[in-house]
Amino acid sequence: xxxxxxxxxxxxxxxxxxxxxxxxxxxxxxxxxxxxxxxxxxxxxxxxxxxxxxxxxxxxxxxxxxxxxxxxxxxxxxxxxxxxxxxxxxxxxxxxxxxxxxxxxxxxxxxxxxxxxxxxxxxxxxxxxxxxxxxxxxxxxxxxxxxxxxxxxxxxxxxxxxxxxxxxxxxxxxxxxxxxxxxxxxxxxxxxxxxxxxxxxxxxxxxxxxxxxxxxxxxxxxxxxxxxxxxxxxxxxxxxxxxxxxxxxxxxxxxxxxxxxxxxxxxxxxxxxxx
Numbered sequence: 001x002x003x004x005x006x007x008x009x010x011x012x013x014x015x016x017x018x019x020x021x022x023x024x025x026x027x028x029x030x031x032x033x034x035x036x037x038x039x040x041x042x043x044x045x046x047x048x049x050x051x052x053x054x055x056x057x058x059x060x061x062x063x064x065x066x067x068x069x070x071x072x073x074x075x076x077x078x079x080x081x082x083x084x085x086x087x088x089x090x091x092x093x094x095x096x097x098x099x100x101x102x103x104x105x106x107x108x109x110x111x112x113x114x115x116x117x118x119x120x121x122x123x124x125x126x127x128x129x130x131x132x133x134x135x136x137x138x139x140x141x142x143x144x145x146x147x148x149x150x151x152x153x154x155x156x157x158x159x160x161x162x163x164x165x166x167x168x169x170x171x172x173x174x175x176x177x178x179x180x181x182x183x184x185x186x187x188x189x190x191x192x193x194x195x196x197x198x199x200x201x202x203x204x205x206x207x208x209x210x211x212x213x214x215x216x217x218x219x220x221x222x223x224x225x226x227x228x229x230x231x232x233x234x235x236x237x238x239x240x241x242x243x244x245x246x247x248x249x250x251x252x253x254x255x256x257x258x259x260x261x262x263x264x265x266x267x268x269x270x271x272x273x274x275x
Contacts, residue, residue: 007040017047017056034060070107079109083116092119095126102128134234142172142207171203176242178204179226179235188232189213190224209235 003010012032031037033045033056045062057065071079076096081089092115096103105111105128114137115126121140127133178198182190195205209231212221226232 003038007038010038011042011044012038013044013046015046017045070109071112072107073103076103076106076112079112080116083113084119088119091124092116092126099128102126105130105133131234134230135238138209138231138234138238141209142168168203168207171201171207173239173242174198174200174204175207175209176235176239179232180239183232183236188225191222 014033017033025033028037032041032043035043043062077089077093080092080096083089084092096106102115106115111130111133114133118133118136118140119126123136123140127136178195178200181198182188182194187194190210209226210224211227213223213225215221226235
């Protein structure tokens, strides 16, 4: 009753609309989105540019639309054409144009860069979800670092975690655990004291996944981070997937969920890694 009598004082925020299947929402929720229910309320919708959401935006009389621009379709094609050889670029764009989800992900410049890196490394069947892009990049980065081949040479393809050399599995697991423990503490930038506290081995630190920052002219660095930040979430998700038990699930949701419900990459990668 209060809501009906005070519609002008109510603001409904739908954050991440692309993360749900709009067609499966209740008629009431769809009515709110389309302006047919609770007429007079203020509605704010945030979303990545998925096909369904873009279609909805055309059907819904929003007063204002604000875009955080990444790549347009033409930008994606131009970028891929500059980074890859003509034949490879044509193959990548053929897959992109056949998959609306991949096309939307490629509008984020970092995803376009990662897709090109994976294709150049020999991953010709491209990942089509954010979680599969992140985990593929993670595995490939470790394999590239262990082989240390020049960028212009054909890299070994890391299709599975088993493609990582057995000698590197222990330091890899060390880094996974470190990423998770720091994520729980909301630490994204690390100092040497953090490495010492968790007894990170030199092998773990030399995997090529930590990027130095705040370096002086002598290349002496005092801080490090995972780059991009979503890489830390992916590593943390892999650690949880490898070690969690049924009794830990409630703790995980309470601890990490309360800490930050916006760890999008962590929550997307986790179920994929647990399959």
